[in-house]
Amino acid sequence: TAAESFVRTVFISPLHFKSDIFYGTDGESVTEMQNYLVEWGYLDEASGFYGDETADAVYQFQLDFNIVNSEAELGAGHFGISTRTHFDTLLKDEESAAALLKKQKGEALMAKYVDLQDDKTQFARSLGLGAKGGDVTRLQEELVKLGFLRIEPSGYFGETTEHAVFKFQQAQSIVADKGQLGAGHVGPATRAALNSLLNNRY
Numbered sequence: 764t765a766a767e768s769f770v771r772t773v774f775i776s777p778l779h780f781k782s783d784i785f786y787g788t789d790g791e792s793v794t795e796m797q798n799y800l801v802e803w804g805y806l807d808e809a810s811g812f813y814g815d816e817t818a819d820a821v822y823q824f825q826l827d828f829n830i831v832n833s834e835a836e837l838g839a840g841h842f843g844i845s846t847r848t849h850f851d852t853l854l855k856d857e858e859s860a861a862a863l864l865k866k867q868k869g870e871a872l873m874a875k876y877v878d879l880q881d882d883k884t885q886f887a888r889s890l891g892l893g894a895k896g897g898d899v900t901r902l903q904e905e906l907v908k909l910g911f912l913r914i915e916p917s918g919y920f921g922e923t924t925e926h927a928v929f930k931f932q933q934a935q936s937i938v939a940d941k942g943q944l945g946a947g948h949v950g951p952a953t954r955a956a957l958n959s960l961l962n963n964r965y
Contacts, residue, residue, distance in 0.1 A: 779854050784842040788813050796842060799850065800824065803864055813842075821846060827867045885958050890949035894920040902949065905957060906931060928953065 784792055789812045797809035797817055806820040818840035825831045828849045831839045838845065853860040890899060899920045906912035911934075912927035925947035932938040935956045938946045945952070 778847050778851050780842070780847045780850060783844065783847070784813060786813050786818055786841065793817070796850075799854070803853070803860075824849070827864075827871045885961065886949065886954045889951075889954070890920055891947070892920055892922070892925055899924070902928075902957070905961075909960075931956075 780792065780796065784796055793813045794809050794811040797806055797811070797820075800806035800817070800820045801809055803824070805823050806817065810817075821842055822831070822834060822840040825839060825846055830845045830849060833839065853863065886898060886902065888898065890902060895918055897918065900916045900918040902920075903912055903914075903916035903918075903924055906924070906927045907916065909931065911930045912924065914923055928949055929938065929941060929947040932946060932953055935953075937952050937956060940946070949957070
């Protein structure tokens, strides 16, 4: 993985945290480690004491970076050599750290919640008055989520759905009024706007 190759490149130099940090200990190294966990979104605050909250934060970090696979695994929640090495991956390149964290967290979530794959359904064809089918239902479901449609999705593109599409287009600055070409019709620009929203949510 990208993380593994990145880790290999930094492992040849001394690690920032030169020794393991153990559960139940306190001190400057614990506080420093906690500060990074806070910065990266794994811990709420740095207390200076390595207790249950810190161990859980370390464990969540380890899960995201495939250091351990379960709480029962040896080293889970322990700030050991593998975890210290992955910390260095982030510390040595702050510009890449945010992107790498996002990637690793995303991959961990996808592995845990495989049904998220089903949510990334793109709109691939134009839709207008009289259209029917599963993509019309998905369109209506999306318009309901966005607050533009207040009827139960039926799979039929009627006038109510047309108006909801128009309101969505107005909100996205695709059309200005109902007299404009494409108003109420799901064409390329409207599909692109819908798909962009789906991608961002995904």
